[in-house]
Amino acid sequence: MSAFQQGMAPVRAMGDVDSDVEEEALVADYKEQVQYGEDDMAELDQQALAQAADDLQARLVQAAQPLDFQATLEAKFQSYDNYCSLFHYILNSEGPVELEPPSYYWAWDVIDEFIYQFNTFSTYRARIARQGNNEEEAQFLRDAPNTWGCYSVLNVLYSLIQKSQIIEQLGAMKRNEDPALVAGPYGTKNLYRMLGYFSIIGLLRVHCLLGDFSLALKTLDDIELNKKAMFARVMAAHFTTYYYVGFSYMMMRRYADALRMFSHILIYVSRTKNFQKNAQYDSIAKKNDQMLALIAICVAFHPTRLDDTIHTALREKFGDELLKLQRGGPESLPVYEELFKKACPKFISPVPPNFDVPESNIDPMDHHLSIFMEEVKTNMFSPIIRSYLRLYTTMDLKKLAGFLDVQPDELRAMLLVNKQRTKQVRWTEGGLLEGEWVNTSDLDYALQGDLIHISEAKMGRKLVDWYLRNLSRTYA
Amino acid sequence: MASTLSMNGEDPVERPDQIRAIIGGLERYNPQAAEVLEAYLAQQCEQKFCDCNANRALLKLYQLNPDRIKDEVVTNVLVKTMTQFPSPQFDLALHLLSPANAKPGPPGKPTSDLAEAVGKLRALNAHLESANYAQFWATLDNDTDDIYADLTTDIQGFEEIIRVRIAQLVSQSFREISVSVLESWLGLNSEEEVVNFVTETCGWKVEGGVVQIPKNAENEAKKTEIREDVNVDMFSRVIKRSWEETA
Numbered sequence: 001m002s003a004f005q006q007g008m009a010p011v012r013a014m015g016d017v018d019s020d021v022e023e024e025a026l027v028a029d030y031k032e033q034v035q036y037g038e039d040d041m042a043e044l045d046q047q048a049l050a051q052a053a054d055d056l057q058a059r060l061v062q063a064a065q066p067l068d069f070q071a072t073l074e075a076k077f078q079s080y081d082n083y084c085s086l087f088h089y090i091l092n093s094e095g096p097v098e099l100e101p102p103s104y105y106w107a108w109d110v111i112d113e114f115i116y117q118f119n120t121f122s123t124y125r126a127r128i129a130r131q132g133n134n135e136e137e138a139q140f141l142r143d144a145p146n147t148w149g150c151y152s153v154l155n156v157l158y159s160l161i162q163k164s165q166i167i168e169q170l171g172a173m174k175r176n177e178d179p180a181l182v183a184g185p186y187g188t189k190n191l192y193r194m195l196g197y198f199s200i201i202g203l204l205r206v207h208c209l210l211g212d213f214s215l216a217l218k219t220l221d222d223i224e225l226n227k228k229a230m231f232a233r234v235m236a237a238h239f240t241t242y243y244y245v246g247f248s249y250m251m252m253r254r255y256a257d258a259l260r261m262f263s264h265i266l267i268y269v270s271r272t273k274n275f276q277k278n279a280q281y282d283s284i285a286k287k288n289d290q291m292l293a294l295i296a297i298c299v300a301f302h303p304t305r306l307d308d309t310i311h312t313a314l315r316e317k318f319g320d321e322l323l324k325l326q327r328g329g330p331e332s333l334p335v336y337e338e339l340f341k342k343a344c345p346k347f348i349s350p351v352p353p354n355f356d357v358p359e360s361n362i363d364p365m366d367h368h369l370s371i372f373m374e375e376v377k378t379n380m381f382s383p384i385i386r387s388y389l390r391l392y393t394t395m396d397l398k399k400l401a402g403f404l405d406v407q408p409d410e411l412r413a414m415l416l417v418n419k420q421r422t423k424q425v426r427w428t429e430g431g432l433l434e435g436e437w438v439n440t441s442d443l444d445y446a447l448q449g450d451l452i453h454i455s456e457a458k459m460g461r462k463l464v465d466w467y468l469r470n471l472s473r474t475y476a
Numbered sequence: 477m478a479s480t481l482s483m484n485g486e487d488p489v490e491r492p493d494q495i496r497a498i499i500g501g502l503e504r505y506n507p508q509a510a511e512v513l514e515a516y517l518a519q520q521c522e523q524k525f526c527d528c529n530a531n532r533a534l535l536k537l538y539q540l541n542p543d544r545i546k547d548e549v550v551t552n553v554l555v556k557t558m559t560q561f562p563s564p565q566f567d568l569a570l571h572l573l574s575p576a577n578a579k580p581g582p583p584g585k586p587t588s589d590l591a592e593a594v595g596k597l598r599a600l601n602a603h604l605e606s607a608n609y610a611q612f613w614a615t616l617d618n619d620t621d622d623i624y625a626d627l628t629t630d631i632q633g634f635e636e637i638i639r640v641r642i643a644q645l646v647s648q649s650f651r652e653i654s655v656s657v658l659e660s661w662l663g664l665n666s667e668e669e670v671v672n673f674v675t676e677t678c679g680w681k682v683e684g685g686v687v688q689i690p691k692n693a694e695n696e697a698k699k700t701e702i703r704e705d706v707n708v709d710m711f712s713r714v715i716k717r718s719w720e721e722t723a
Contacts, residue, residue: 150540151505158502211571212536214529251571253564349574350540360576367575371567374598378606409610412657416607419649420562446697448651449686453697460703464710471714 059086061102064109067117073137076121080147083114087156090195091163096186107194108237111202114156119209121148122348132358142355150350153206157199163187164196170222197230201237204244209348211368213248217432220245225432235272235284239265243287245432247345250294251368253375255302256426256440262291262298263307270309290343292317297339300325300332301379302424302440303386328383336376340369382418386443389454397450408450415452419445485526485560492516499533510537510544517552521630524637526556528565535572542574547590550577551627554597559637561604562645570598596623609642613663639663643678648694655685 063086067079090097101107125141125148128134146152161167165187169179179187186192200223207216223229225245231237246261269288273281292310296318299306303326306314314322324335347364354360388400401411422441427434442457495516498509513534520526531553538545550573557565570578573594580595581587603612616624616635628634639662646653646661659670667685674680674687681688689695708715 154505210539212532213571214532214568215536251564252568351542351574362575364575367578368571370579371570374602375564375567375605378602409657413607413609416645416649417562417605420607420645442702444697446651446695447649447653449654453651455697455699457700457702460701462704464704464706468710468714 056089056099057102060099060106060110064102064106064113066113073140076117076124077144077147079117080121083117083156084152087160090191091156091159096189096192098189099191101191101194104194105234105236107191108198108201108231108234111157111195111198112236112240115153115202115205118148118153118206119346119348123346126349126353126361126363129353129355130358130361130363132355138355141352145352150210154203157202157206160192160195160199161203164192166193166196166200167222169193170197174222174224194230198237201231201241204248205240205345208244208248209345210350211347211364213251214433216244216248217252221431221433239269239284239287243291244345246291246294249432250298251372253301253421254425254427254435255298256304256424257432257435258298259295259302259304259306260427262295263310266291266295266310266313267307270313289317293321293339293343296322296325297336297343300328300336300383301421303383304440326383328380330380332380333373333376337369337373340372341365344368378417379421381414382421385414385418386441389443389445389452390456392452393454395452395454397447397452400452412447415445415447485528485557485563485565487529488525488527490523490525491527491530495527495530499530504533504536505540507537507541507544510534510541513537514546514549517549517556518630520556521552522632524633526560528557528560528568531556532569532572535569539572539574545577545590547593548630550590551593551597552630554594554601555628555631555634558597558601558604559631559634559641561601561641562607566601566605570594593623593627597627600624604638607645609661609663612638613660616663635663639673640677643674647678647680647689647692650689651691651695652689653687655682655687658687 242265249258
């Protein structure tokens with residue numbers, strides 16, 4: 001890996017004299033949090049020199065700590081170097097390193113923080129280039145195009161996945177075989193197995209941030225999304241996974257699948273709300289709202305019945321917006337834009353910006369939004385069409401065109417668009433990208449010349465759920 | 477016709493093992509793989525099939541290595557994905573372009589040739605996605621600078637592929653359609669050409685200026701009732717509990 005400097009010792013942030021003391025406190029604090037047993041420490045001391053082990057453990061803990069929001073550019077560069085040397089040590093030492101991850105959450109926290117810093121760094125660099133008024137920092141960034149480079153970040157994630165043979169292990173687990181048999185010398189170690197596992201989820205996220213939504217979903221081929229999955233034990237990982245999977249589905253126009261993802265996780269969150277600590281809950285609450293906004297978008301594209309809990313939350317949070325989306329027409333466009341901007345990931349460009357021509361650097365979010373809005377515009381009359389068609393069993397096309405005040409040819413196009421979009425790929429089993437083409441609407445129609453034949457699927461009463469709920473209520 | 481015309485532009489059966497190995501592994505990040513994928517795209521253009529998945533791997537390499545971008549390859553990928561309408565394929569490809577290449581800037585500002593070309597293709601694709609087929613052909617015909625002719629020249633049988641696809645989509649929504657409407661939608665120049673096309677290519681019948689489209693699952697609009705599937709498993713917990721309590 002080109003970006004990895006050999007034998008780099010971790011250097012502390014400049015001008016931070018007290019950092020040793022602070023770091024000690026931090027480590028102590030963290031140890032207490034995760035109830036680090038004295039026994040484990042004693043064991044570690046035997047494995048290596050006490051000082052070296054302490055230092056390494058401190059580095060492991062440090063790598064999972066969030067960088068200060070207002071960190072200077074130097075600190076961001078420094079942090080990158082620290083990650084490089086840590087990952088270099090983990091990946092390129094002779095044989096697997098004998099370290100235990102400080103906690104179950106540690107591997108997730110490291111990968112999460114690593115990608116978060118990559119994300120914010122790229123955004124920051126693009127902003128400096130776009131604003132073009134900070135020549136000093138621009139020069140600094142121009143001179144180091146590979147710092148937080150996309151290839152290095154991808155390289156780290158892929159290397160961790162390969163070293164840990166996590167893909168092979170997950171495959172074995174899927175076949176109900178012992179994963180240890182295929183784990184290799186690295187993958188049997190907790191440190192590697194967990195870093196490898198969460199790197200897969202990290203890749204999902206990076207691909208999504210770069211706008212490669214199908215590759216994002218492809219990345220999760222070997223992870224089964226269910227409660228037994230390893231990520232489910234780490235709330236933040238669970239949450240992040242479903243957000244990015246749902247978002248990728250939405251961008252692939254698989255609204256039914258997107259809704260399934262968002263609904264699953266939001267229901268789960270609402271059930272576990274009471275056990276979450278405050279700080280964690282704040283960030284979850286924010287993502288929660290984002291997912292509700294995405295649900296509003298998806299349900300406007302693909303009208304369907306939502307779970308009661310979600311429906312209530314959605315009406316509370318985005319009631320007016322949802323109504324406008326469901327009404328359709330040009331008035332709905334700004335609402336789509338607003339919700340998308342609020343809820344999309346912080347997209348980044350994989351290559352350094354052009355510092356010499358500030359105006360040439362378009363915000364990647366605007367780019368992805370403009371593509372998405374194209375599809376919104378294509379569909380904006382569908383709600384109106386549907387609401388009219390529901391009223392009739394047969395209808396003359398010219399008459400309906402008169403009601404809607406459009407030309408017959410325009411109406412034909414709208415009818416085709418609406419009908420074509422009711423067919424969607426929907427997941428049934430296998431990898432996330434798999435699925436079958438299904439008709440997702442209860443409203444169907446066909447044209448015989450200018451005569452529209454309309455049929456609406458009738459919903460039979462759903463009784464099983466009613467019985468089960470009442471049975472458990474009565475006999476509980 | 478709908479059933480015989482396979483539409484798997486995402487993972488086609490024609491994909492050779494070499495390409496499968498590239499896009500399925502880390503080789504997809506090797507800048508040298510671009511040449512292989514470019515040659516494969518040329519093959520798709522000639523042999524009238526489409527591998528959107530492999531083409532996205534190529535765009536991804538361009539995304540990561542902008543110095544390798546070949547304008548005509550990017551536009552060829554976009555034109556190929558366009559033939560998959562209606563689908564997210566064109567959009568998925570666009571998402572991988574750099575924002576500066578994805579649309580022309582405001583009037584008066586100089587932008588790259590690629591950005592101009594992509595802007596043109598987006599306009600063309602929008603007609604297909606929004607089922608404004610007549611406008612699609614009008615835009616193609618009204619090509620004073622031969623821009624569209626240049627952009628589509630590498631794609632063998634581009635117009636024919638689009639025409640067949642439109643006919644296929646029509647068959648999924650219509651039982652009967654007038655020859656004159658089809659004439660504008662298929663971009664043909666006379667009723668005679670329409671009659672020839674629908675009888676020879678689609679195997680449909682024409683009676684008195686109306687094209688008769690055979691029944692298929694899509695154009696029937698049958699009335700259905702969605703019933704709940706009830707099986708024993710749904711009650712397994714209740715049954716288990718009552719069994720345990722009585723036992």
